[in-house]
Amino acid sequence: MKQFGVIGYPIEHSLSPILHQEIYNQLNISASYDKKKVTRDQLDHFVNTNKLNGFNVTIPHKKTIIPFLKSLDPSAKTIGAVNCVYKSKGYNTDWIGFLKTISNNDLSINNKSCVIIGAGGVARAIAYGLIRKGIKSISIKNRTIKSKQKLLEWIDSLHPTNNLNENPNIIINCTPLGMWPKINSMPDIEINNQSTLIETVYNPLETKWLKYGKEIGAKTISGLDMFIWQGIASIELWMGEKISEKIELEKVKKVLKSELC
Ligand SMILES: NC(=O)c1ccc[n+]([C@@H]2O[C@H](COP(=O)([O-])OP(=O)(O)OC[C@H]3O[C@@H](n4cnc5c(N)ncnc54)[C@H](OP(=O)(O)O)[C@@H]3O)[C@@H](O)[C@H]2O)c1
Incomplete structure (x- = not known):
């Protein structure tokens, strides 16, 4: 065995x-x-x-x-x-899991723009996957500016044509915001019914952020998939x-x- x-x-x-x-x-x-x-x-x-x-x-x-x-x-x-x-x-295998999540949910990222919220380990793995799959641009929103800058520099080294974008509509939460037991917290970012929200938090299955996204008509993908x-x-x-x-x-x-x- x-x-x-x-x-x-x-x-x-x-x-x-x-x-x-x-x-x-x-x-x-x-x-x-x-x-x-x-x-x-x-x-x-x-x-x-x-x-x-x-x-x-x-x-x-x-x-x-x-x-x-x-x-x-x-x-x-x-x-x-x-x-x-x-x-x-x-x-x-985090970036592989992320890309499988994208394809399994019929989401195309080629030539699209996105925002990653967070600048830790998962943010980095996901940025790597997105670059490999031909994302057009990645912007970062993070609580600590220093780690945001560090991640952006790393992204630019892998993806020199990363032109920071006007109106990205794929938004990926790579922070613990919304995770049990602090289930009432959520990322502070503008979304609309054209947005696709991708969670990495999987407990609870549907975070407050995903619930809100669904209510306003956004596409949502749970962290359990990844x-x-x-x-x-x-x-x-x-x-x-x-x-x-x-x-x-x-x-x-x-x-x-x-x-x-
Ligand atoms: N679905 C999956 O397969 C999978 C796999 C791994 C991880 N995850 C999830 O991904 C999340 C991040 O993991 P990680 O390994 O990247 O962690 P990490 O390296 O510790 O990074 C955490 C990130 O979240 C930010 N953050 C933490 N608390 C915050 C708060 N209260 N408000 C705003 N930002 C906050 C941190 O900002 P600062 O830079 O300001 O500290 C940092 O950018 C975990 O919570 C976990 O739920 C999911």
Whole structure:
């Protein structure tokens, strides 16, 4: 039986075991997936001694794990963050999960403009995916100007024709605003019925921001989609085969929804 897992600190609230177990069940894969509490001081030892067939990495280790790995996939290297490890090599499947979310929701981003709210790790992974998919421009809205400038400089280095745009109508929330238990907070940004709102927060399933977007006629995409797709991308890496067509996505969503607040 193969053994997988997710490391982080804290890790108690991770939904990844539910997600992975449901997918393994659907595919008849004999495997376990466990949460492992690993502190910063234990990281080096864990990377070098664990016997797992692959593992995911979450807050706060997505960057700090990098020096302990043998190699990095080019996308993880460019983004500077790892959320999936296989044979001591670091990968980033957040941007892959984001792009699968986009295509699965029939959203075209080629030559469009967007705003990312937030300038942390997920914002960076999503910006990378958007650039790879041919986005026309990305602007950033963030609480701290310094990290916004840093992210914009990085985007410009990857996408020199990033001309900051007039009226972007794809808006992506990459902050924890709206996340349980602070469910009454939401991003402060103008939206209208032509906007597409993409969430990364997935608990609650429908944040206050998405609810408001729906009410005014905007298209909305929940953070659960990206969460599921980044997990599927990790499994595809570990198994070495495409599995997405074999999965009953609605059933995975139903199982996860029953765990959400
Ligand atoms: N769906 C998925 O698969 C998935 C995967 C990973 C993460 N996520 C979600 O993405 C979110 C961000 O994760 P991350 O790894 O990018 O975190 P991060 O690196 O800590 O970045 C957090 C960002 O949110 C901003 N922020 C935090 N609290 C805020 C507040 N109260 N008001 C305004 N801005 C605030 C921060 O602004 P400053 O620069 O000013 O600090 C920063 O830009 C998480 O909350 C999580 O829900 C979803």
